[in-house]
Structures are given as C-alpha cells and as structure tokens.
Amino acid sequence: MALLNVSAFAALSVDGTYQGKNLYVQNPMDDEGFGYCATKVTVNGDIMPGGTSMGAFEIDFSLFNIEIGEPVFIVIEHNDGCKPKVLNPEVLLPRSTFNIVSMDITNAGKLTWVTKSEQGKLPFFIEQYRWNKWVSIGEVAGQGSGDENKYEFNVTPHSGENTVRVVQIDHSGTKRPSEEVKFTSNAPKVTKTPAKVKNEIKFVANNSPAETRYEIYDAYGNIVKKGVGSSVNCSNLLRGVYYINFDNVNEKFIKN
Numbered sequence: 001m002a003l004l005n006v007s008a009f010a011a012l013s014v015d016g017t018y019q020g021k022n023l024y025v026q027n028p029m030d031d032e033g034f035g036y037c038a039t040k041v042t043v044n045g046d047i048m049p050g051g052t053s054m055g056a057f058e059i060d061f062s063l064f065n066i067e068i069g070e071p072v073f074i075v076i077e078h079n080d081g082c083k084p085k086v087l088n089p090e091v092l093l094p095r096s097t098f099n100i101v102s103m104d105i106t107n108a109g110k111l112t113w114v115t116k117s118e119q120g121k122l123p124f125f126i127e128q129y130r131w132n133k134w135v136s137i138g139e140v141a142g143q144g145s146g147d148e149n150k151y152e153f154n155v156t157p158h159s160g161e162n163t164v165r166v167v168q169i170d171h172s173g174t175k176r177p178s179e180e181v182k183f184t185s186n187a188p189k190v191t192k193t194p195a196k197v198k199n200e201i202k203f204v205a206n207n208s209p210a211e212t213r214y215e216i217y218d219a220y221g222n223i224v225k226k227g228v229g230s231s232v233n234c235s236n237l238l239r240g241v242y243y244i245n246f247d248n249v250n251e252k253f254i255k256n
Helices: none
Strands: 009-017 023-026 038-043 056-059 071-079 099-105 110-116 124-130 133-140 149-154 160-169 175-177 181-185 191-193 200-205 212-218 223-229 231-233 240-246 249-255
Touching: 038 056, 099 160, 099 181, 110 160, 133 149, 223 231
Parallel strands: none
Antiparallel strands: 009 071, 023 056, 038 071, 099 110, 110 149, 124 133, 124 160, 160 175, 160 181, 191 200, 200 231, 212 223, 212 240, 240 249
C-alpha cells in the first residue's frame, strides 16, 4: 500500500505603501532540510518571478509596475515548521514627504492648508506656540495623495498674537513641521482669580467667566492638571508652590 505524503503549508503576509525601496527576506532551510522554507511569493496577487530557492531573496517591486505611493500586499507561502523573515518591513511604512502649496489662517482662527507629494496616509498634528513651547491642539487625518490635498482646522485663539503650524511624525520618529502662520486675535485677555488658591481657580475675561486652555505644574516641573475650562478644581492639590499656564501667560501661585 502506498503512503500519501501530505506537506503542510502556511503563509506570511506583509502590507503597506510602496516608498521606492525593495523588501529583503531571510529564507531558512525547511525543517526537513531538503529545500528552502519559502515556496511562493505574490505581490498584489501576482506571482514573483525567479522563485525562492535561495537563502535570502529580494522582492523587487519594479517587476510589478507599482508606482510610489501605491498600496502593496505581499504573501509569502512557506512550509510549515519554518518561517521566512522580512528583514526591513519599515520600508513599507508611510514617510512624511508633504510639501506645503499654501497655508493661511484668518483672525478668527480658521486654518487652511494645501499639500502635495504625500506618499502615504499620516495624520497632521496642529500645534500652537504658547507658554514658550509648541502645544498640540488637534489632529487631522492625512489623505496621502501625491496630488494636491486640502485641509482645514479651527484653532481656538488665545489673546494677542497667535502662531500656528502643522507637523507630521512618521516611523522614523522625527517631527517634520510646516512653515508657521500668525494671526492677531481679538479674544479678551484672561486673568485668574483668586491670588491665593484654596479650592478653585477661576478664569475671567471682561468680568465674566472665560474658557481657556491651562496646565498646572508643581515645584519640580511635574504636570498635575491640564485641560480646557473656565475653572480648575484645586482642592486635591497639596499645599505649596505651583506654576500655571493659561491664555498666553504663565504665572506662579501658592496653594493654601
């Protein structure tokens, strides 16, 4: 009686966006030692020519007429009991490549910008310069098209001159900022009360409660509260010295 030899197979898949670089695959021997682990590679459903009978191979995207910025889906079929390893999967992650075509902001805080040359969908973070640092105030999803992309975001202004930019952060971890745009707001100047804090800080403008973005730090520079509002509950703060950022100013206060 003849025995039926049944081989078990598995598949490894990788997806992303073509950024102009090829993938490299480490291909060990199969667990029986009679050949290499990978048996077939497809890219967006098309079989990779050349085979996989080698200890390492390259997935050359130029063989598939794929343009930069196009999505790719790779399937590496392999014998069970072993597994190929993609050595540089990060080359399929989106990179921040946007160029600003135009960027404007109104005195009411409506920010609009147009980009080109995006090569993958990455979010844009909107940052406002206040308290001697850049503060993230919102996020807009990137469209990822190489053609022109249009975006808008409503900035909540602080009193006086406002400075705003957009940034992207890709897999490299590097922050890539746009140019800065400025506008002067007619928002009234915000003050805080009371001078000596016991249970609550209130923000006031033109003798009325006023909402503002705020941050409170302890004497060691640790942030203890942050948010947006017209008041802050401070009853749970320990007695001592604190620093508060609000509107476009920073001040020191004593918690009693």
